[in-house]
Amino acid sequence: MPEFLDHLPEGTAADLADTLDRLAGFGVALARRIARGGLDEALDTAQGSNADGDTQKALDVIADDMARAALDGGAVRYLASEEQEEVVTLGAGTLALVIDPLDGSSNIETNVSVGTIFGVYPAADTPEASVLRPSRELLAAGYVIYGPQCCLILRVGEGGVLKYVLDPETGRFRSLGEIAAIPTESSEYAINASNYRHWPAPIRAYIDDRVAGTEGPLGHDFNMRWIASLVAEAHRVLTRGGIFLYPGDSRKGYAQGRLRLVYECGPIGHLIEGAGGRASDGTLPIRDRQPRSLHARTPFVFGSANKVARVATYHDLPESEVSALFGSRGLFRS
Known part of the structure; x- marks a missing residue:
């Protein structure tokens, strides 16, 4: 049974299920770290640049390190992160993960919702071939949004989009089932x-x-x-x-x-x-x-x-x- 997710679609492969549960665990840990904003002000606001030249806060680096730690010993062979210049080899697993560990970190000090974005592919022969591919080949994709609710939004394969909400009492993401279709009419x-x-x-x-x-x-x-x-x-x-x-x-x-x-x-x-x-x-x-x-x-x-x-x-x-x-x-x- 997954430790941080209380439900995954039936038939989800074991390696993918383990990886998604590890990502959920990372989301739980990062939600707690973000909630401490201001308690470690110097750490949260320190800035540099990431591999692509964009402004990078210390919390971006912390999130990247936390993601790698959560995946350690799992099924992810190759990791492609916004915070890394090249694809990183983690082990001999079967999967490749693409991730923006902390999207929107420039909004942290204004208490605007930020998130983690991720996608999972089957690992190919090389790091580049594993992640430089059309996203129609994704095995799963999702995001965690850290806001008034901490939610995990997930799609496995070509199925529907699932919503989970973090229960702070248990530290687990509880499934609310499949979300409704995006409304056609909106202003x-x-x-x-x-x-x-x-x-x-x-x-x-x-x-x-x-x-x-x-x-x-x-x-x-x-x-x-x-x-x-x-x-x-x-x-x-x-x-x-x-x-x-x-x-x-x-x-x-x-x-x-x-x-x-x-x-x-x-x-x-x-x-x-x-x-x-x-x-x-x-x-x-x-x-x-x-x-x-x-x-x-x-x-x-x-x-x-x-x-x-x-x-x-x-x-x-x-x-x-x-x-x-x-x-x-x-x-x-x-």
Whole structure:
């Protein structure tokens, strides 16, 4: 019986079940560590840079070390982490794990929900072949969100998306069963509007139609959300529907956005599709993307299936036509 999860889908292979339970145990331990925020202030706020050059807090490194410790002696042979420059070999196991140990750590001091994102593949002959593959080949994917509730969201294989809630009394994740499908209708969208001037024309046109509200072609008002924590954004979309957009833009270093394909977008896309939604790079399914490097970035759009499909429709127009066609604000009405 798993130690930290009270239920897994019937037929889950023993090596995968053990790995998922170890990840749940890591989530329990990290939830406790995050809850101590402020008690170890100097440790929590110290900063450096990770392997990809992004700002890294001491807690990012602590989370990475905790994840490796939790996996020690288990079935994971190769580990690909945001905090490591290359894929790490842990042992002679059968699986490969991709992980962002602590996504959104820059929000820690503001008490905004942060999370852990992970995906599990079968191990291949080499470290690179094990993790540089389309996320449609994932055996399982999920995230832990550390917020008012500590939840584990998990999809095993091509099954439904399961929700677990951490019971602080027992230190175990209790299953609440399969979540409902992502709602089709929602008036929420999430994007960092401060970058509007840098976006490609199709994204500007898509957002313009929503900003226009009742006076625009869609005929009703929308609410914009932006948390700057990918796990929190995904959790809201899974719960309430809507759409999240992080496009590439014209700034130096942002042509492919800033989110990582291997250990952020791939696993989140796996979950979103499992709940009936869609995830893309703006035009093509994110789960079909072939990563070229461990820290490869990609534009990322996910949410209610009809809304993600609509973004792709905006991209189908030649850029020279976008301004003229959308100037009338009447091309698309759904």
